[in-house]
Amino acid sequence: MPTDPLRSIPRWKFPKWQPQFQDAMLEFDPRKLPSLVGAATTAIFARQQSQEADSEELRALANALRSLRTIQTKRLDRRGDRQQERCA
Numbered sequence: 611m612p613t614d615p616l617r618s619i620p621r622w623k624f625p626k627w628q629p630q631f632q633d634a635m636l637e638f639d640p641r642k643l644p645s646l647v648g649a650a651t652t653a654i655f656a657r658q659q660s661q662e663a664d665s666e667e668l669r670a671l672a673n674a675l676r677s678l679r680t681i682q683t684k685r686l687d688r689r690g691d692r693q694q695e696r697c698a
Contacts, residue, residue, distance in 0.1 A: 626657050633649070640686070647678055647681055650674070658671055
């Protein structure tokens with residue numbers, strides 16, 4: 611039975627920024643992650659500034675930004691390591 615190729619293509623609720631956000635969320639290569647997080651953040655900020663987003667999308671944008679900040683803190687930022695070095 612042949613598969614429908616359109617079923618494998620994601621249908622985004624918010625296609626102006628969700629693809630970039632998903633790319634960042636699913637990437638674990640520390641060399642690629644900074645640029646993907648940057649691209650997602652840029653797309654999200656651009657959408658927020660466009661004033662075309664409704665309240666549901668604005669909530670989704672805020673949640674996505676929080677998730678990206680968590681990625682920056684947990685996977686990319688080493689400020690915690692530096693703070694421990696200063697305390698030692």
